[in-house]
Amino acid sequence: MxxxxxxxxxxxxxxxxxxxxxxxxxxxxxxxxxxxxxxxxxxxxxxxxxxxxxxxxxxxxxxxxxxxxxxVAEYQNMAAELDDLRNMKRGHLRIGLPPMVGASFFPSVIGKFHERYPKITIQLFEDGAKKVESNVVEGALDAGVAVLPTSQEGLASFPFVEERLHLVLPPEHHLSGRDQVHLKELAEDDFVLFRKDFTLHDRIIATCTQIGFQPRIVYESSQWDLISEMVAVGLGITLLPETICREIDDERVRIVPLDPVIPWKLGIVWREDRYLSFATREWIQFAREMLVTSTDYRGEA
Structure with a gap:
């Protein structure tokens, strides 16, 4: 073998x-x-x-x-160390991105990284945050974006955006005119959520359970734009991060603050107990500079 x-x-x-x-x-x-x-x-x-x-x-x-x-992990570590010894500043990156955050934060970051390191190739994998986490732990990805705190052991991370979830309603919903809605008022509503491999799916269900009800999920998707469209035509309600809410046509839906606040904190994750290649180390440092120190990319707390 x-x-x-x-x-x-x-x-x-x-x-x-x-x-x-x-x-x-x-x-x-x-x-x-x-x-x-x-x-x-x-x-x-x-x-x-x-x-x-x-x-x-x-x-x-x-x-x-x-x-x-x-x-295979040991073999990849050996190959990465040899590349560093040759000091060629080239390599290959495998980065995992949840679909809902890729377009909002990363095109410019990846573009500027490529300008600085044109010999480093990047392969992007779109998956839910839970899948990204497990793939980083298993070594299938070098780094990725996950919802913090992570559920997997052995991961290092740094946060780059912290927001909250907002309620997204069809315009004719009886709560659409409110300035704020308490989560328990949604106990009888149909929910449209991200799939189970998205951390947001579990976060919403856990919060609803703490409030005292099990949300009735009628549709699941991996695409936020499809979810918002299903809400717009009255198939259910949903909870989405502020970043995504800013992209939605607010004439087709109503976006309302939620009580209690459900936080949504994103971070870059990588394995802390594994040798990191030159490409991976540079990506982590570059992303930290671009996403954390630049006011253009830092989310509101």
Missing amino acids: DIKQMQYLIEVARHRSFTRAAEALFITQPTISKTVKGLEDELGVVLFERIGKKIVLTDAGQLIVSKAQQI
């Missing part, structure tokens, strides 16, 4: 799909299927089993993938 085979195996386990793993690796699906079959023959065990249309790891598969992740 070589490093490339291990990487193929890890991607199949991560995506739970040969097709999606092949797309992520930019290879054909038959190639990755043949590789996994060859590993099964070589090791004398079954690594994956099919359940309906999904594939899941067997016990042997879980053991081998766990060990493969450790070996």
Whole structure:
């Protein structure tokens, strides 16, 4: 078993799909299927089993993938250290961004970073904050944006924006004329939320539960603009961060402050117990300077 085979195996386990793993690796699906079959023959065990249309790891598969992740991480650390020794100031960055924050904060930051380091390539992955966190911990990403405080151990971070959630209502909603709405007044409403892999999904449900009710979720999406449109046509209500609310057409919906305040704090995260490549170290420092020290990017507390 070589490093490339291990990487193929890890991607199949991560995506739970040969097709999606092949797309992520930019290879054909038959190639990755043949590789996994060859590993099964070589090791004398079954690594994956099919359940309906999904594939899941067997016990042997879980053991081998766990060990493969450790070996690949060590290999990547070694390669990164060698690159630094050569002092070539080039490299590759894998950055995870939740869809709701990418367009609001990062195009200019990434553009200026590329101007300073034209030999560093950047690959962006859009996923919910929970998925970004886990991928950084597993080594699939070098750094990412997550909602603070993080739920994963072993992550270092710095915050760059702190806001609050606002209530977004259809114009005809009976609370749309209010200056402020208490969360408990929404107990009988239908909610339109981000998917479960978004930290915001869990944060809203947890706060509602603390208030004394379980929100009735009728639709979920990964796109804030689709969520706001569903609210605009009366399919439900939602809670969105101030940054996103500023992008919404306020003639189609009503945006109302919420009581109690639900904070939304974003930060850059990375593994604190792993060697960081030159590219990753420079990105963290550059992002800190641009997002924290520049008033153009700092959110309101």
